[in-house]
Amino acid sequence: MTASLAGPEFEALLARSRDLIRSLQDAGGAYPASPTFSAYRGYSWFRDGAFIADAMSAVGEPASAEAFFDWCARVILRHRVRVEAIIEAERAGAPLADELMLPTRFTFSGDVGTDDWWDFQLDGYGTWMWAAAAHAQRHGSDVERWRDAAELTVDYLIGSWQRPCYDWWEEHSEHVHPSTLGCIVAGLESAADSGMVLGSRAAAARAAAAEIRALLTERGVADGHLVKWIGSVEVDGSLSALVAPLGVIEPGSDLARGTVAEVASQLCVDGGVYRFREDTYFGGGRWPLLSCFLGLAQLANGDRDSAERLLAWAASTETPEGHIPEQVDGPLLDASHRQAWIDRWGPPATPLLWSHAMVLRLAAELGLAGGTGSDVHEEVAA
Numbered sequence: 001m002t003a004s005l006a007g008p009e010f011e012a013l014l015a016r017s018r019d020l021i022r023s024l025q026d027a028g029g030a031y032p033a034s035p036t037f038s039a040y041r042g043y044s045w046f047r048d049g050a051f052i053a054d055a056m057s058a059v060g061e062p063a064s065a066e067a068f069f070d071w072c073a074r075v076i077l078r079h080r081v082r083v084e085a086i087i088e089a090e091r092a093g094a095p096l097a098d099e100l101m102l103p104t105r106f107t108f109s110g111d112v113g114t115d116d117w118w119d120f121q122l123d124g125y126g127t128w129m130w131a132a133a134a135h136a137q138r139h140g141s142d143v144e145r146w147r148d149a150a151e152l153t154v155d156y157l158i159g160s161w162q163r164p165c166y167d168w169w170e171e172h173s174e175h176v177h178p179s180t181l182g183c184i185v186a187g188l189e190s191a192a193d194s195g196m197v198l199g200s201r202a203a204a205a206r207a208a209a210a211e212i213r214a215l216l217t218e219r220g221v222a223d224g225h226l227v228k229w230i231g232s233v234e235v236d237g238s239l240s241a242l243v244a245p246l247g248v249i250e251p252g253s254d255l256a257r258g259t260v261a262e263v264a265s266q267l268c269v270d271g272g273v274y275r276f277r278e279d280t281y282f283g284g285g286r287w288p289l290l291s292c293f294l295g296l297a298q299l300a301n302g303d304r305d306s307a308e309r310l311l312a313w314a315a316s317t318e319t320p321e322g323h324i325p326e327q328v329d330g331p332l333l334d335a336s337h338r339q340a341w342i343d344r345w346g347p348p349a350t351p352l353l354w355s356h357a358m359v360l361r362l363a364a365e366l367g368l369a370g371g372t373g374s375d376v377h378e379e380v381a382a
Helices: 008-024 046-058 062-078 080-091 123-139 143-160 178-194 199-219 237-242 254-267 288-300 304-316 335-345 353-365
Strands: 043-045 105-107 272-274
Touching: 008 046, 008 353, 043 046, 046 062, 046 123, 046 353, 062 080, 062 123, 062 143, 080 143, 123 143, 123 178, 143 178, 143 199, 178 199, 178 237, 237 254, 237 272, 237 288, 254 272, 254 288, 272 288, 288 304, 288 353, 304 353
Parallel strands: none
Antiparallel strands: 043 105
């Protein structure tokens, strides 16, 4: 075991992360992206929050996770009329404009924000159902409480998954992104397999997921690895998630190994993982949460040593105040862009709850944190 992952200091870091997430979770269940960063303050993302909830569930905080899933369900049902209009327009062959689709983030009260944002993203509507189903399997919870919202979400995704939209990083809305598709597959399959949706809707969810899987393997792959967007040959740090924890790409398969190897080769430097090679956001730093996603994928592929090294690097980014940031400054991919973002929004988000959560999640998968870890994916022989 990597030395820095053994002993009271690392245990204290995990405890601080759990306490931070618990203490900042809104009373209604929403997880704030960051309590202090100007562009994120007051908002909760379905995608980020789903991964945070999955981590809290995995380390033995089921009440926190369920509060978030309950919030997601309430938000979707609150916007039922809007969702149904989107679904009906798609079925009629007259899909609504991107700006009329569901946003990627909401205020804690479930309102659509008034700030300008790169909002049309589909990934979070898959991840919340995946995380809720994984939680229910882990803790024996009843998924029926989320059924009404899941039914709307499944119908929304079945009708919309082929549309280009913004990626995990709120960029490149003109493309279809395998990372987004993987989140949708995970959500649709989880909703059907868990009994969150039933009957013909479950069958439709499985059929759509199968169609998306075919697209992923036929057009979302180049040189043996998944690509950043359909038609690209580059990788993105988010692709690791499709191997683990989402499990959309079978761990240990040639595609899983090829994708993880390419992400590690192209984007990982000394344990820190970049989003993509052309990143200029705050100069393009390395993201602790992406190191943890790569670690989860490495572990699922049978490489525990690499997973531990990646976790150790992510843990090492904790500030003296006990905060894990969104990204760290050096080495930057393009430092010429850093100051412009600081002038616009201030320093990079610190803390980022998603970063804290992914450290917890990888620690749990390695057996280094309390809770139940994951019973969905097992390590394969190296």
